[in-house]
Amino acid sequence: MTSKGPEEEHPSVTLFRQYLRIRTVQPKPDYGTNPTLSSILLNSHTDVVPVFKEHWSHDPFEAFKDSEGYIYARGAQDMKCVSIQYLEAVRRLKVEGHRFPRTIHMTFVPDEEVGGHQGMELFVQRPEFHALRAGFALDEGIANPTDAFTVFYSERSPWWVRVTSTGRPGHASRFMEDTAAEKLHKVVNSILAFREKEWQRLQSNPHLKEGSVTSVNLTKLEGGVAYNVIPATMSASFDFRVAPDVDFKAFEEQLQSWCQAAGEGVTLEFAQKWMHPQVTPTDDSNPWWAAFSRVCKDMNLTLEPEIMPAATDNRYIRAVGVPALGFSPMNRTPVLLHDHDERLHEAVFLRGVDIYTRLLPALASVPALPSDS
């Protein structure tokens, strides 16, 4: 009886032959992974941001696929695509019987979109995280509309600041001095002038990317009870994203001095204040980068290394000393994370699986490093 070609082979026979290829020869059997080496961590978050359903062309939780192949859903880009790409790449590699020196772990974590305080921020402090012995991590990135792929090596730090202004209350028909609104207006002006300055700096320098300057938006204004009552308190909330090269102490002093310059009774508080930005090197001194970029080069993928403008769980991973890159393999894709009609083309999704299928063997085969011992 002649043997069948591989395409006709019974899957049980394929599995048997894969098992036979693993050299478990005594006295030094290769059982596979080398647990003395640090591992590769593939992280993704399972939560997504809310939707405004009326602005969507299709139900955002139906995962409708149009005739061109675009899949519409909340999470299509951020970041359910990546979770499944990790799983599919790992599955392919397992089916093909590959074993690598380094272990690959996947984590699927909650609450990233609300800051990760009950998710990755806690998890990195747990013994279970340390038991993973992560030497390098991948987490989410952002789509790129061009042919290139963006990869993030650092992040801006979220600072959520609420400025509260207190002043004289009274009848709103009067030219009252020292009102809360007047002083709050001054702080708002100072901060929005700073915003304009950073915006101009970004606009005027083609070498600067969004993540390299500090952004701020006024996101909430609160206070007041009636048209004709001058309120004693008003507040303004700002979402700052502070670039990693900023002197944090000096920047906080600047915020304080804008409040002081506005007058008495103007204070600020932080709802979020990340103080530990880390940069993962993107040169060949970093063996993880060398492996990552080598695969991309071999696959003819153009990489655009940038600083993540938003915040991801990678900040917690990097802060405990694990180098990490933010990468969602989506090129030729409009940036639609958190937007209406978030969508991803199925071909881009599938290409991403191919990319991870090449990246993972390279990363999991990075030779022993001084940090492994």
Ligand code: MET
């Ligand atoms: C600042 S908490 C992180 C939530 C979300 N990923 C953002 O960047 O806004």
Ligand SMILES: [Zn+2]
């Ligand atoms: Zn995300």
Ligand SMILES: [Zn+2]
């Ligand atoms: Zn998000």
